[in-house]
Amino acid sequence: MPAHALTSLVDQPVYLALALIILTSTLIFTRLKFKSLSQYSQNPLVPPGSLGLPFIGETIDFLRAQKLDKTHEWISERATKYGSIFKTSLLGCPTVFMVSATGNRFVFHLNDNSIVSNHPKTIGTIMGKHNTLELSGNLHKLMRRAMLSFLGPEMLRKYIGEMDLLVIQQLSLELEGKETVKAVMLLKRLAFRVTCTLLFAIPPGSEQDLLLEDFTLALRGVVTLPFNLPMTTFRRAIRARERICNRLSDLIRKRRKEVKEGRVSLKDDMISSFVNLRDENGEDIGDDVLIDNLFTVMIASHDTVVILLSLLLRLIARNHVVRNGIMEEQEAILKEREGVEDDNLTWNDLHKMKYTWSVAQELMRLNPPVPGSFKKFVKDTSFGGFDIPKGWQVFWLASVTHTEKNSFPDPERFDPSRFMGPSKSFPPFSYIPFGAGPHVCPGNEFARIEVLLVLHHMILNYRWSEMIPDEPITRDPMPYPAKGLPIKLHRLEK
Numbered sequence: 198m199p200a201h202a203l204t205s206l207v208d209q210p211v212y213l214a215l216a217l218i219i220l221t222s223t224l225i226f227t228r229l230k231f232k233s234l235s236q237y238s239q240n241p242l243v244p245p246g247s248l249g250l251p252f253i254g255e256t257i258d259f260l261r262a263q264k265l266d267k268t269h270e271w272i273s274e275r276a277t278k279y280g281s282i283f284k285t286s287l288l289g290c291p292t293v294f295m296v297s298a299t300g301n302r303f304v305f306h307l308n309d310n311s312i313v314s315n316h317p318k319t320i321g322t323i324m325g326k327h328n329t330l331e332l333s334g335n336l337h338k339l340m341r342r343a344m345l346s347f348l349g350p351e352m353l354r355k356y357i358g359e360m361d362l363l364v365i366q367q368l369s370l371e372l373e374g375k376e377t378v379k380a381v382m383l384l385k386r387l388a389f390r391v392t393c394t395l396l397f398a399i400p401p402g403s404e405q406d407l408l409l410e411d412f413t414l415a416l417r418g419v420v421t422l423p424f425n426l427p428m429t430t431f432r433r434a435i436r437a438r439e440r441i442c443n444r445l446s447d448l449i450r451k452r453r454k455e456v457k458e459g460r461v462s463l464k465d466d467m468i469s470s471f472v473n474l475r476d477e478n479g480e481d482i483g484d485d486v487l488i489d490n491l492f493t494v495m496i497a498s499h500d501t502v503v504i505l506l507s508l509l510l511r512l513i514a515r516n517h518v519v520r521n522g523i524m525e526e527q528e529a530i531l532k533e534r535e536g537v538e539d540d541n542l543t544w545n546d547l548h549k550m551k552y553t554w555s556v557a558q559e560l561m562r563l564n565p566p567v568p569g570s571f572k573k574f575v576k577d578t579s580f581g582g583f584d585i586p587k588g589w590q591v592f593w594l595a596s597v598t599h600t601e602k603n604s605f606p607d608p609e610r611f612d613p614s615r616f617m618g619p620s621k622s623f624p625p626f627s628y629i630p631f632g633a634g635p636h637v638c639p640g641n642e643f644a645r646i647e648v649l650l651v652l653h654h655m656i657l658n659y660r661w662s663e664m665i666p667d668e669p670i671t672r673d674p675m676p677y678p679a680k681g682l683p684i685k686l687h688r689l690e691k
């Protein structure tokens with residue numbers, strides 16, 4: 198899930214002039230708004246820090262740091278200078294950073310009347326205005342419950358075998374006979390296939406392929422400037438979103454009919470479980486809400502899992518200790534399965550993958566796939582002796598508390614054993630790769646299973662090495678290997 202987006206310029210040069218005019222008018226308008234928001238900085242009790250240049254604030258500097266994978270340093274520098282709560286200004290809005298577990302707790306515990314999501318316009322447009330992250334109150338609870346009925350342990354146990362089969366099929370389709378492959382693209386196709394097949398019951402084949410094409414176009418719209426003009430990335434993304442929504446709308450209609458005729462049960466897939474949802478007054482909640490929420494699941498289950506898996510494959514290629522540890526654990530599981538009738542991995546097998554998951558957890562500590570996101574205060578509030586005015590935003594972020602010395606001794610060291618054994622507990626809100634509070638990720642278990650299955654089959658069948666030594670991570674804004682992680686494959690003899 199993107200933390201924020203403002204990194205690429207409009208892609209058609211003919212629009213540059215027009216874009217500048219729109220940008221200038223937006224700047225003038227936003228500057229007025231900014232002026233009224235930043236006047237609060239005269240208040241000596243607002244957090245210390247610098248609002249930077251008028252309107253632009255520190256946005257350019259922040260984006261540059263992000264692109265170079267130096268966000269952590271950017272924040273730590275200011276935290277050292279001003280303390281664990283400081284102000285800056287990003288994207289035309291005074292912004293507070295709270296770099297402590299207590300700051301995280303404060304932000305995640307505030308209720309809907311005090312704080313709301315504040316994603317950039319591109320995200321709202323592409324995910325839809327009813328997307329789960331923007332919802333609050335009863336409607337949010339209703340949609341989350343419906344999602345969790347599919348993403349909770351009871352259902353996961355049911356479809357582990359199916360997910361295992363899908364992973365095996367997709368890996369053999371992608372890797373059979375290949376000596377090199379771009380891992381990020383492979384993982385994107387795999388993750389999309391798993392979500393569509395298991396959660397939406399859209400069978401693999403041409404329909405999924407067409408959806409993936411549109412999905413890829415739509416995602417590009419999240420990380421561009423929001424100029425809805427012909428031939429821009431944003432316009433193409435909006436069109437792609439419309440086609441996906443039409444398809445989801447057809448599927449909702451079809452499933453509603455099938456459920457009514459008793460041909461499909463509400464427990465068969467997420468779309469079926471959505472079709473009969475009613476609000477607290479028994480009213481239909483509208484297909485537009487259902488569509489936006491299904492599309493949110495499609496997006497939320499994609500880059501997150503792909504980033505984690507890409508970074509894991511990169512790590513395994515680089516670190517022999519980690520590779521050997523995972524290999525040993527997975528071989529032991531394979532051995533224990535000898536003579537077992539069930540062809541596919543089970544819930545029980547996954548629970549034995551403790552070291553493998555600890556590696557993933559430690560990787561998410563140092564490189565959270567969702568580094569953080571914006572929320573906005575809708576009421577004047579105060580924290581740690583500072584006033585935070587209504588209208589200011591806060592950027593909650595995982596990465597800094599993930600390297601807090603008191604919670605994680607020797608924080609820069611990669612050490613999966615932090616997550617193993619009974620004494621692994623960290624202070625609440627210090628480790629938050631899946632967020633926290635009312636919007637905490639409902640797909641964390643689904644993600645865990647998908648990641649473990651892919652690693653199991655990859656490590657037992659292949660050895661791989663990076664084709665670009667020391668390929669860096671870039672944040673555009675998601676933390677991906679900069680060149681898509683091309684790898685050289687060597688199939689292991691059985």
Ligand code: HEM
Pocket residue numbers: 198329330331341344348493494497498499501502505565566567569570629630631632633635636637638639640641643644
């Ligand atoms: C490694 C994988 C994943 C990571 C690191 C991750 C992380 C997160 C984070 C940090 C949030 C909170 C965002 C916020 O508060 O602004 C979130 C929300 C969400 N995630 Fe995940 N996620 C992952 C996988 C998944 C998967 C596989 C699914 C679905 C199958 C999913 C579905 C969602 C949904 C629907 C939300 C919004 C929840 C709400 O607003 O109530 N995520 N995720």
